[in-house]
Amino acid sequence: MHNDREISLPTRQAEVVIVGAGLAGLSAARALTKIGVDGIVLEARDRVGGRTYSRPASDGTILDLGGQWIGPTQDRLAALAAEVGATTFPTYNEGKNIEFYKGERLVYEGAIPMGDPAATMETIEALLELNLMAQEVPLDTPWTASRAAEWDSQTVETWMRAHIENEHARHLLTLGVESVFSVEPRDLSLLHFLFYTHSGGNLNQLLSVADGAQERRFHQGAQYISERLAAELGERVVLQAPVHTIYQDEQGVHVASDALLASARRAIIAIPPTLAGRLRYRPALPAYRDQLTQRVPMGTVIKVQCLYTQPFWRDEGYSGQVTCDEGAVRITFDNSPANGTSGVLMGFIEGDEGRAWGRRTREERETEVIACFVRYFGEQAAHPIEYAEQNWAEEEYSRGCYAGFMAPGVWSSYGEALSQPIGRLHWAGTETAVLWNGYMDGAIQSGERAAEEVLQALSSSRTRR
């Protein structure tokens, strides 16, 4: 059944094999291990944590290069963090924000720039309307929303053009889409946008620092949670074991990686759908599932950070938060450590900018990022101690971020294939989450849900014997 290369590999036996040691895979393994079900986790990288990745800068400041924030209602993440001893502090959110728009610089406080009353009014109206529409989308079956056909036949761009007259308001919503999805409004199904909004509560929650998804950060860096989970799981987690082929037969499931061949009764595939589609399955998966995986692309984001000796912008009363309508970095945050011993400015290069700047050299990006920060915060930003970046689309085992998204038609035609088990295979990963889809909290939820599915399958097959 296996090829020659696999016959010479070491083998491991477990009840469940899990592909991917991100928060989803590790949460699944933990849930199973807790009740005595033996699992093994195969991870492609030489580290755990997947789309969370924290590393110390030259002065010891922890830089989160991937997921970092936790906010209200992300209860699974909060509970897990508390269990493993990860502690949080508020995102710096004091003082004045800055907006650059059509060459003008506007200083403002609060969530939305108030300089242009017509734009503010239309932005608020659009947010309210979208929030109401989002509440109509059933979270476990978005394609059954009463207006699913209408919403899944258009992009967010189409909707904005039809419903928002004010160009400035359209620009603000575009920035909102870029910052939440790291894609352009033209890429995204309106139905997916509404599902995702409902999944995280509402747009206010998705977009805000205070009382929102950007409210708090982890002292230890977000990857610490996965590192603690992996430490608990010990030898059950195997690094540098990229999985390439999954066989299913009467006896069980056999998962072939570059490092070992793991056999089990069930498998949980806890990687983004597009990466799951690149694995080889024997027998081949049904067309319905394969065609889904052909249609869930990842967003494009390069997360950039500059380290300074101190958060100098705070002295002048600035929060560190900027929005802009040009340049590579159009959104920034103060990402300094809790005690403010050093200053970190963080920015995202997203969507079209991410696609364009991802093709340039690291040096070119560094020059551009520093130029953006100097424009926003003055000459003091010109000489960081360190520049750090993570280009997530270049990562072989992510191929983009923050998450997979749906273009028009995908939910309607393929929605059920996202998490429906196939034979002995179960699907996890934040893309399959009902609550906080796309976020760390959703990843944990998806892992726990897949573990529950596996338990039910194992216990019903035991009963049948």
Ligand SMILES: Cc1cc2nc3c(=O)[nH]c(=O)nc-3n(C[C@H](O)[C@H](O)[C@H](O)COP(=O)(O)OP(=O)(O)OC[C@H]3O[C@@H](n4cnc5c(N)ncnc54)[C@H](O)[C@@H]3O)c2cc1C
């Ligand atoms: C820049 C950035 C900022 C973000 N900001 C936030 C935030 O502030 N708050 C928030 O909640 N979320 C944020 N997110 C999203 C969050 O990080 C993810 O939703 C979450 O970490 C996904 O977890 P996961 O386990 O589903 O997937 P992943 O973390 O992608 O885990 C999948 C794992 O599978 C491994 N893998 C892939 N292919 C294979 C293979 N063939 N064989 C074996 N292993 C394989 C990968 O290496 C990876 O470790 C952000 C993400 C990024 C990149």
